[in-house]
Amino acid sequence: MFFRQIQQHSDNFSYIVADDITRDTAVIDSSYNAGEITRILKAENLNLKYIINTHGHSDHTAGNEELRSMFNAKIVAHKLSRINADIKVDDGDFIRTGNISLKVFHTPGHTPDSICLLVDNQKLLTGDTLFIGECGRTDLPGGNSKNMYESLFHKILKLPDDVEVYPGHDYGSKPFSTIGEERRSNYTLEPRSLAEFIQFLSEP
Numbered sequence: 001m002f003f004r005q006i007q008q009h010s011d012n013f014s015y016i017v018a019d020d021i022t023r024d025t026a027v028i029d030s031s032y033n034a035g036e037i038t039r040i041l042k043a044e045n046l047n048l049k050y051i052i053n054t055h056g057h058s059d060h061t062a063g064n065e066e067l068r069s070m071f072n073a074k075i076v077a078h079k080l081s082r083i084n085a086d087i088k089v090d091d092g093d094f095i096r097t098g099n100i101s102l103k104v105f106h107t108p109g110h111t112p113d114s115i116c117l118l119v120d121n122q123k124l125l126t127g128d129t130l131f132i133g134e135c136g137r138t139d140l141p142g143g144n145s146k147n148m149y150e151s152l153f154h155k156i157l158k159l160p161d162d163v164e165v166y167p168g169h170d171y172g173s174k175p176f177s178t179i180g181e182e183r184r185s186n187y188t189l190e191p192r193s194l195a196e197f198i199q200f201l202s203e204p
């Protein structure tokens, strides 16, 4: 698998996932990195098929139109998303690029349309749902702490410890981690009841 984490003009991460053989490629969260993404796609002779957004916030979608027009790729987002997507997905769907599978987990909480993507059962791209050492904020429009609890504790933490975690922003002490490391060290993932979690998130 060709896999690249890109960070150029902000703390937003973009990701390139490609099949080594077919060169079929997905970009996750174009953000402000369309120029660097384009450079890599051309240098590596990659064939961009999908531009997938973990949610509709503009800092994640900023490069969509530039990449779509340049590579004639399809924009993919959750079915609740308000962005101009060509393909709408929901929990449990698979997006395939060459022989690589990206499984969609609907993880609302930061926004109603938030998704995480599990790449070949190895790498979880978590958008603004889970950061290294932190979770996404729920106090923006569409945010919901109860949904965040269910997304974190009933979906993400159900994954095996060796799954790697790749977040949507560089907010942590390092750019990526694993489910096991986050389970052990991320203070937002400490065992809490739903009521305790909602209280915890509401504290300043």
Ligand SMILES: [Fe+2]
Binding pocket: 055, 057, 110, 128
């Ligand atoms: Fe966001």
